[in-house]
Amino acid sequence: MKSFLEMTEEELLQEKNELEEEYRKYQMRGLQLDMSRGKPSAEQLDLSMELMDVLHSGVDLACDDGTDCRNYGVVDGIQEAKVLLGDMIECNPDNIIIYGNSSLNIMYDTISRSMTHGVMGSTPWCKLDRVKFLCPVPGYDRHFTITEHFGIEMINIPMLPTGPDMDLVEDLVANDDAIKGIWCVPKYSNPQGITYSDETVRRFARLKPAAKDFRIYWDNAYGVHHLYDIDQDNLVEIFAECKRAGNPDMVYKFCSTSKISFPGSGVSAIAASANNLEDIKKQLCVQTIGYDKVNQLRHVRFFKDIHGITEHMKKHAAILRPKFEMVLDILQQELADRDVGSWYRPKGGYFICYEAMEGCAKEIVARAKKAGVSMTPAGAPFPYGHDPKDSVIRIAPTYPSLEDLETATKIFVVCVKLASIEKLLEE
Amino acid sequence: MKSFLEMTEEELLQEKNELEEEYRKYQMRGLQLDMSRGKPSAEQLDLSMELMDVLHSGVDLACDDGTDCRNYGVVDGIQEAKVLLGDMIECNPDNIIIYGNSSLNIMYDTISRSMTHGVMGSTPWCKLDRVKFLCPVPGYDRHFTITEHFGIEMINIPMLPTGPDMDLVEDLVANDDAIKGIWCVPKYSNPQGITYSDETVRRFARLKPAAKDFRIYWDNAYGVHHLYDIDQDNLVEIFAECKRAGNPDMVYKFCSTSKISFPGSGVSAIAASANNLEDIKKQLCVQTIGYDKVNQLRHVRFFKDIHGITEHMKKHAAILRPKFEMVLDILQQELADRDVGSWYRPKGGYFICYEAMEGCAKEIVARAKKAGVSMTPAGAPFPYGHDPKDSVIRIAPTYPSLEDLETATKIFVVCVKLASIEKLLEE
Numbered sequence: 001m002k003s004f005l006e007m008t009e010e011e012l013l014q015e016k017n018e019l020e021e022e023y024r025k026y027q028m029r030g031l032q033l034d035m036s037r038g039k040p041s042a043e044q045l046d047l048s049m050e051l052m053d054v055l056h057s058g059v060d061l062a063c064d065d066g067t068d069c070r071n072y073g074v075v076d077g078i079q080e081a082k083v084l085l086g087d088m089i090e091c092n093p094d095n096i097i098i099y100g101n102s103s104l105n106i107m108y109d110t111i112s113r114s115m116t117h118g119v120m121g122s123t124p125w126c127k128l129d130r131v132k133f134l135c136p137v138p139g140y141d142r143h144f145t146i147t148e149h150f151g152i153e154m155i156n157i158p159m160l161p162t163g164p165d166m167d168l169v170e171d172l173v174a175n176d177d178a179i180k181g182i183w184c185v186p187k188y189s190n191p192q193g194i195t196y197s198d199e200t201v202r203r204f205a206r207l208k209p210a211a212k213d214f215r216i217y218w219d220n221a222y223g224v225h226h227l228y229d230i231d232q233d234n235l236v237e238i239f240a241e242c243k244r245a246g247n248p249d250m251v252y253k254f255c256s257t258s259k260i261s262f263p264g265s266g267v268s269a270i271a272a273s274a275n276n277l278e279d280i281k282k283q284l285c286v287q288t289i290g291y292d293k294v295n296q297l298r299h300v301r302f303f304k305d306i307h308g309i310t311e312h313m314k315k316h317a318a319i320l321r322p323k324f325e326m327v328l329d330i331l332q333q334e335l336a337d338r339d340v341g342s343w344y345r346p347k348g349g350y351f352i353c354y355e356a357m358e359g360c361a362k363e364i365v366a367r368a369k370k371a372g373v374s375m376t377p378a379g380a381p382f383p384y385g386h387d388p389k390d391s392v393i394r395i396a397p398t399y400p401s402l403e404d405l406e407t408a409t410k411i412f413v414v415c416v417k418l419a420s421i422e423k424l425l426e427e
Numbered sequence: 428m429k430s431f432l433e434m435t436e437e438e439l440l441q442e443k444n445e446l447e448e449e450y451r452k453y454q455m456r457g458l459q460l461d462m463s464r465g466k467p468s469a470e471q472l473d474l475s476m477e478l479m480d481v482l483h484s485g486v487d488l489a490c491d492d493g494t495d496c497r498n499y500g501v502v503d504g505i506q507e508a509k510v511l512l513g514d515m516i517e518c519n520p521d522n523i524i525i526y527g528n529s530s531l532n533i534m535y536d537t538i539s540r541s542m543t544h545g546v547m548g549s550t551p552w553c554k555l556d557r558v559k560f561l562c563p564v565p566g567y568d569r570h571f572t573i574t575e576h577f578g579i580e581m582i583n584i585p586m587l588p589t590g591p592d593m594d595l596v597e598d599l600v601a602n603d604d605a606i607k608g609i610w611c612v613p614k615y616s617n618p619q620g621i622t623y624s625d626e627t628v629r630r631f632a633r634l635k636p637a638a639k640d641f642r643i644y645w646d647n648a649y650g651v652h653h654l655y656d657i658d659q660d661n662l663v664e665i666f667a668e669c670k671r672a673g674n675p676d677m678v679y680k681f682c683s684t685s686k687i688s689f690p691g692s693g694v695s696a697i698a699a700s701a702n703n704l705e706d707i708k709k710q711l712c713v714q715t716i717g718y719d720k721v722n723q724l725r726h727v728r729f730f731k732d733i734h735g736i737t738e739h740m741k742k743h744a745a746i747l748r749p750k751f752e753m754v755l756d757i758l759q760q761e762l763a764d765r766d767v768g769s770w771y772r773p774k775g776g777y778f779i780c781y782e783a784m785e786g787c788a789k790e791i792v793a794r795a796k797k798a799g800v801s802m803t804p805a806g807a808p809f810p811y812g813h814d815p816k817d818s819v820i821r822i823a824p825t826y827p828s829l830e831d832l833e834t835a836t837k838i839f840v841v842c843v844k845l846a847s848i849e850k851l852l853e854e
Binding site for chain 1: 495498499500531543553569573576577690714716719721722
């Protein structure tokens with residue numbers, strides 16, 4: 001297929017007419033398709049239904065150490081759950097606190113605590129004139145919403161194929177003690193599906209921040225969410241790397257079982273150094289008597305161990321792989337030669353990210369909407385919802401059926417082509 | 428029996444010798460008894476084991492409105508749970524947000540949010556020079572720990588048989604705009620077991636606080652925790668009363684199923700006015716995608732409705748009533764005539780509170796410890812752990828077996844008598 005960039009105006013107009021015809025046909029079908037949400041499908045949720053069976057009235061709800069999970073106590077999580085999530089997050093169970101149902105909630109609480117109480121004895125951020133966070137973009141909108149909520153200034157850091165632009169990160173954190181953190185989704189990143197390179201992780205571990213209370217917020221949301229069994233991305237484990245670099249306190253790692261068992265009804269965890277955990281527990285003991293140990297036990301009994309999680313994730317992959325591959329194949333076939341956008345081919349995670357020509361994203365999303373396809377709003381993957389180039393579109397292929405997804409992707413492609421041609425004709 | 432106050436020195440010394448003999452006998456038994464913790468017993472927890480059976484892989488985990496509880500969404504709780512907890516907290520389901528497993532966590536989050544973001548548009552408390560809370564004493568130590576954690580100054584308010592001293596409360600809140608809240612456990616209060624009188628609640632609803640962001644923190648932890656079926660305390664419902672008084676925004680109500688199903692694995696809720704809920708949800712949407720809906724559904728399917736909760740609480744009462752009555756009977760028999768302390772006879776809740784002669788509480792707790800009986804530390808029911816009169820001792824009769832509780836109470840009585848006599852001999 002010919003690149004749009006090489007077409008004459010006449011050829012573009014001809015192409016445009018045909019696309020508009022196609023677009024109208026889709027419109028007339030009155031479709032309601034949804035590629036906006038990073039949610040598992042019902043078929044995926046069915047994989048975990050036996051989670052509801054492992055505990056029943058005939059089963060002892062006690063831990064190996066005798067703790068009755070039904071009663072108060074154990075603020076930092078039962079040992080079995082620490083072992084399970086420790087294996088998942090590749091950390092020693094001693095470096096873990098098990099929380100409630102949401103790692104986002106842990107991140108919120110972590111920022112909130114830093115605002116009111118500082119970090120390991122530092123000045124509470126609410127007492128400072130300015131607090132800044134680095135935000136690799138495009139990124140996860142809910143991260144940015146937390147920092148915005150607390151009035152933290154956000155600085156965009158471009159994502160490269162290897163992860164955040166580390167030259168920029170190193171320079172900024174070394175010279176500005178108002179920079180207190182950086183949001184990272186280091187594996188199968190939201191939304192691009194990029195995994196940080198070994199070099200990127202090592203440079204993270206060796207950062208020399210001007211602020212002693214600077215922390216790397218390492219949200220390993222998709223750590224075990226591979227699409228393939230052998231052909232997986234590898235992410236260097238950052239906590240060990242930070243220890244080797246002499247910076248054990250510089251990172252918080254977050255994870256949860258949200259997209260493993262049931263979103264909202266899983267368990268979440270933070271992993272960090274002993275110093276950080278001590279700091280966190282001071283507050284945690286005030287905040288709660290303890291999280292839901294019965295649900296922790298339920299997850300341990302269901303998955304048993306990290307092998308159980310791995311086997312379970314293969315079942316998710318079997319459902320997700322055809323969806324990702326279909327979307328990627330259609331993009332490849334319809335858009336690869338057109339030279340009006342780019343994307344990565346992720347090996348895991350929950351998203352595909354289409355980077356359109358500058359100034360086209362909003363238009364594409366609006367067009368898709370009018371043809372019955374909901375997409376994540378353009379701009380959402382950026383701080384303050386502002387995509388400076390108006391080019392990034394997040395595609396969420398997990399929730400719709402394969403059939404709906406195919407139609408939605410074809411409509412999306414038509415919208416991309418139309419918006420791109422109009423842009424080219426304007427120029 | 429003769430009052431200690433009417434005894435001669437010789438009689439007191441004689442009594443003391445006999446008590447010391449009795450005390451030594453207990454010591455020699457090497458007991459390990461625990462009256463320190465407000466925890467349900469294993470027998471009580473067994474009452475809820477069928478909670479583990481109502482959901483299983485053969486059951487549809489969808490709400491009446493079709494919401495799949497297994498997936499993301501519904502930040503403020505499923506409708507069925509709002510109805511159930513609404514009936515429990517005596518509020519319209521529309522005035523409720525269902526949270527996670529802990530009402531303490533809601534209270535912490537409420538204070539934390541007020542620190543960083545203020546209340547319905549008020550200045551964030553962290554920007555103010557002074558923030559104060561009124562603390563009816565004795566009260567719940569974990570309330571005071573939260574306010575202490577945030578550097579909020581705490582002012583003791585004496586508890587009367589009718590609830591907090593409302594003359595003092597009215598005067599203070601009307602004249603000091605640094606006073607932002609008051610902690611209340613209005614029914615079967617922790618630790619005294621007092622239920623606020625109708626007049627007290629009506630005066631609460633009619634407060635004229637100098638601070639617009641003053642809120643009543645109404646922790647109705649024991650709202651359905653009656654010991655008797657007919658002979659129950661009645662608490663005027665404060666939210667309706669606040670509405671009638673033209674102050675609908677002045678109260679937050681908190682509740683949970685912690686001591687109804689499984690502590691730590693239940694559901695909790697806040698009830699408040701539409702204005703307050705809007706304020707709360709602004710932050711809640713940033714903090715989480717949603718709480719554990721599967722567990723909400725589990726509780727709804729288990730209890731069905733408020734009648735189900737009522738019947739369930741009767742089973743708890745059947746276990747708790749003999750424990751409370753035994754402790755109270757021993758106190759009555761051994762101490763009522765001695766004139767060295769006082770207590771209420773609660774009709775519900777989790778505690779009995781012994782008020783000893785001034786300067787005796789620490790000594791009594793220490794003596795009990797040395798005879799193998801753990802009590803809540805003296806001072807714990809006061810801000811900063813400081814009981815100005817050193818007289819209040821919280822007794823938690825729920826966790827031990829009836830047999831252990833009897834021994835523990837008898838030891839406690841011996842310790843009370845010994846400490847009291849020594850005090851009298853000093854004078």
